[in-house]
Amino acid sequence: xTRTLIPLVLFAILVGFLYVGLNLKPREIPSPLIGKPAxxxxxxxxxxxxxxxxxxxxxxxxxxxxxxxxxxxSCRAEHQLLMELAKNQNTQIYGINYKDxxxxxxxxxxRLGNPYVANGHDLNGRVGIDWGVIGxxxxxxxxxxxxxxxxxxxxxxxxxWRTTIAPLLQQLEQEQG
Amino acid sequence: MSPHSRTTLSVLVLFxxxxxxxxxxxxxxxxMPEEFQSEAEKQRFKELVAELRxxxxxxxxxxxxxxxxxxxxxxxxxxxxxxxxxxxxxxDFLVARYGDFxxxxxxxxxxxAVLWIGPxxxxxxxxxxxxxxxxxxxxxxxxxLSGQESNELNRVLQQxxxxxxxxxxx
Numbered sequence: 224x225t226r227t228l229i230p231l232v233l234f235a236i237l238v239g240f241l242y243v244g245l246n247l248k249p250r251e252i253p254s255p256l257i258g259k260p261a262x263x264x265x266x267x268x269x270x271x272x273x274x275x276x277x278x279x280x281x282x283x284x285x286x287x288x289x290x291x292x293x294x295x296x297s298c299r300a301e302h303q304l305l306m307e308l309a310k311n312q313n314t315q316i317y318g319i320n321y322k323d324x325x326x327x328x329x330x331x332x333x334r335l336g337n338p339y340v341a342n343g344h345d346l347n348g349r350v351g352i353d354w355g356v357i358g359x360x361x362x363x364x365x366x367x368x369x370x371x372x373x374x375x376x377x378x379x380x381x382x383x384w385r386t387t388i389a390p391l392l393q394q395l396e397q398e399q400g
Numbered sequence: 401m402s403p404h405s406r407t408t409l410s411v412l413v414l415f416x417x418x419x420x421x422x423x424x425x426x427x428x429x430x431x432m433p434e435e436f437q438s439e440a441e442k443q444r445f446k447e448l449v450a451e452l453r454x455x456x457x458x459x460x461x462x463x464x465x466x467x468x469x470x471x472x473x474x475x476x477x478x479x480x481x482x483x484x485x486x487x488x489x490x491x492d493f494l495v496a497r498y499g500d501f502x503x504x505x506x507x508x509x510x511x512x513a514v515l516w517i518g519p520x521x522x523x524x525x526x527x528x529x530x531x532x533x534x535x536x537x538x539x540x541x542x543x544x545l546s547g548q549e550s551n552e553l554n555r556v557l558q559q560x561x562x563x564x565x566x567x568x569x570x
Contacts (some may be wrong), residue, residue: 250458252501253501254498254499255496255498255500256496256497322468333530347472348472352476353497354497355497357456357498363501382553
């Protein structure tokens, strides 16, 4: 009896591993930056290259920092949601415009709307590297002290917003600045 | 599809293939061989990027990947070498941003313990099972043959002896 059971049990274990493997997302590499201060940056603004947007602008409020680019298809997918958040939820969204041409980025914002408080123009992707951006879009939740509390790899969808990001923002708003 | 619309389509496809990529990507330049100051530096660079994992195309190392981020990170590694950083400092720079994931040889700690010890545990379990099976088999008493089995054995042996004799006679 045990003799016939052993292969069956082994098979069941194998199936278990494969089933879990199916649902893993290898793209979602846990970020070592969570719990750490947001990496410093100081970039020219996308809309007004003469002035700058820097990491110190993030202090004192709960913010989303969204790395995006006009050439990024899935950024378009989440753009509508970002517009909605900026307009109705009063969410402060800062953008890192990652490895993008200014003219392309401006056209993108003109056509789809601009949900960002400000955008840093990260032309050579150097700030993206400091933030550990692997591929756009990525969104960081930064608390009032400027600490990264969460990283979303890939577009934010309504589900992630409702179950994860919105409750987190609410909790962070309660914290002392 | 009419010939006319087919032409339009081909032009469109051609446009996409030729023009769009040039527009879309702000590409940084890869390291050229002549940029290295010495053969030793080149060798060190090669070894470093072979040990680092590309985060975009995850089954490639930084040396082999053509992803735009990999090109940027190669440039980053190159510049750190030029600035006189040690291998450890360069690895730390990348780990601080992308985690232990970028190292093909991650350090031993609680999150990577299973990764390091796992294979040895499997090996020890497999060897123990093997040894247990061998011991059990060799210590098991030999089963006496049943009457029918010993008759069959005798018959086969006789047949064999008969065959050998016959062959020798020929």
